[in-house]
Amino acid sequence: MDPNEVVADVDETLARYSDLLFGTAITVYVLAMFLFLWALGSARIRRIQSAEAQQLVGATSGRATSGSAPGGGPDLNKPGKLETAPRQPFSEKLAAMAYPVVIVGVLAHLASIVTRGVATDRAPWGNMYEFISLTCVACVIAGIVVLRKAEHRPLLSFVLLPVSLLMFIAGRWLYTQAAPVVPALKSYWLAIHVSVISIASGVLLVAGVASILYLIKMRWGAPGDSADQQRTGRTAALRRIVDAIPGAEILDRLAYKSVVFGFPLFGLGVILGAIWAESAWGRFWGWDPKETVSFIAWVIYAAYLHARATVGWKHTAAAWVNVAGFVALLFNLFIINLVVSGLHSYAGL
């Protein structure tokens, strides 16, 4: 045998199990997403029923006072008057059911990552497919932690939506056979730098989702405006789902908490990357496209934290900044890897 050739030592069976588990994870995530959405939707129905009940009560006392505030202005956030027995509502039952489903998805996902690592005998985040997989599992776990309160759990559907989308893209178009990595990636820094960056990205994606929901809520979620309730068609349906999303203030706080965790972690990842680059590429910082966009994302998140401490920028503007950070992260993941070539582009993506 040629002394310059080495055998790719990959456990094919285990790698196949990893792929199966990846597919299982996507399926379970999608299932959980629909369960949560259903939970949100049925919470909406219950509220409308109670609102109608209130309107009936109000009608006896004369409802022709004003079109905009009928029935003395039913408070949609309070339980309806005809609701007698305080039994657990259907929506909460659904959400309670969906939560363990997500956990099952995470377990399958983690198992997929671990088996791939064992199959290839290296840190299982050496190409874009694997990186997205790790980022997604970090994102879901961060979502589970951040949205652990029972009343916030249905929001996980909005975390699972981009996650299953990303995982589908990764599995469909970016899939790479389990194989050893190129020499540049044969370093313990792969295990450290990439995992930290990936987990930080996952956490920051949750923050981005929270801010997007916040903006939607601020824009379309005007509470108690019952004129909108009468609208029909798609607008009304969307609006009812928006109404079912918890309060804007909660979303704002969730976004902030995630950034407070994700931002230093992302900074740590960049610093670790710089240490690696110093021994791999001859300099600790060289404005490689990936480095540049990481810098941009870092500056945007720094701006987000500053915006929150600045009068006039606190709420909607800060949320937009967070969304810009979200876009920068996705841009760094896709456009920089797939379109712009740089030192971070390795064979097989």
Place this chain on the structure above:
Amino acid sequence: MSTPTLTPPTRPAGRPAAPHWLLRRVLWPLRNLWRSLTSMRTALVLLFLLALAAIPGALLPQRELNEQKTLEYIDNHGAVGEWMDRLQLFDVFSSVWFTAVYVLLFVSLVGCLTPRMIEHAKSLRATPVAVPRNLGRLPRHKTFTVDGTPEQIAERVSGRLGMWRRSTTERTLSGGTAVVEISAEKGYLREFGNLVFHVSLLGILVAIALGKVYGYEGTRSLIADGEQGLCNTSTAVYDSFRAGSLVDGTDLSPFCFKVDDFSATFLPNGQPSMYKAEVSYTENLADGVPTDWQHTAIKVNEPLRVAGDRVYVLGNGYAPTFSITFPNGEKRTQTVLFIPEEMATMLSSGAARFDTPAGLYPDEDERRNNQIALQGIFAPTAEFTGTGGTLLQSASPTPKKPAVAIDVYKGDTGLDTGRPQNVYQLDSDLMHQGRLKREARVNLEQGQSHTLADGTIVSFDGYKRWVSVQVSHDPAQNWVLVFAVAMLAGLLVSLLVRRRRLWVRMVEVADTADPEKRRTVVEIAGLARTDQAGWGEGFSDQAAALVDGADGARRRIRGL
């Protein structure tokens, strides 16, 4: 106003004097400019500008990273490309506008930090703010009535606020009622961490700047045969050398090294598995003669660190060896570097130029017209395809069956012109002008040769490996790391520490049932002084635990 020049001594009564023009026209505008520059809003705008300004650096080819690609891009875009170049869009990170943004940002930072540091130093010595008159107005507020005198309660509460900065005042109301008040504050570290974060950013910038000014970076391609060496004693030993403005090349770190062997291993699919260069190096250059050679290996993630510099192996390739035997029997041998064209198969291309032996052609013009030049490709594992099986391809990056496909030229190779030429390519102008004529196109495997019409023999003797090495020197990079770590630590502290104020007022009351028993009304109020401190439901329990006489209560104040 104390300055006589600015305030006229006599002024009409009832009308305030107009401020001196110098104040109005110069000082005030300057002060306002400074104030707006150091405001948070400006800092925010500058942060956005910084992010925005960096975008072309990610999307457009940058001269610093890839000169060739940049020139191609400019060529492909014609006038637009030239205008983009004029706007420094291909040198973003050294451009005037990018520099302007970050310099302004850092000026704004210094302007913002200086007063804050003074303020922070003062606050470290100040006593906590006195207890407000009406605690009930504060958002978090709780009242208890407990057994004991105010002094006893105060001692207990104070003891449980171990980490807080606190001050206790005692007084007696007009009716003889004893009142004890405690003001407590914690979270000074938050501002400290915040200041450390921002100062460290400045530190990073300064360290990077110093590294750029005093650093250098040289690259050189070396044949890995243990003979060709490099001594870092002059900038002339490098193929290319980039240095900071304060490096004149006389003070480089003294060391020598040579590459003894290079090996590359590949997976069966052609993907590289590992590159490894065996090198010898020494720092002992007494009298200019390197001695005491030491041996080590440089791998992809493991540079050689010697004399404060780093030596990297960043590229590699094959260098075929050719011999020309001239008609008079004289032989010239050269090993020339070929550039890899396909990384997966290491199919490489290059050129070689041979001068005629001295004395073979006495006439200068004749000598020049009989030089030999070769140009072609090298395949480590030859595979012949195409019609007649003459098209050379490479099947593998490992040298199993090395072969070359070369064009042999005779004529003026341009060596005498003194004009700089591309080492890896022959000058096509010389061919078009007919000064360099193609004599043959041949495929040669290792050891094979070809004889030209005039009896000149061209042979392909074998190959060597070459590596491109980079020597880097950055005296400040460890400081960049130190400041980066300090920055991160400061950031964590400033994000995680919570600034809180707590006020406790204890007023003695008489127990209606038992006049001898001492009772105290305790009012506790808290104020969260940071964004999103989220001091919500926990407050009531924590406040209760503060005054609770039970021994286990101390544990319940956690999170306060």
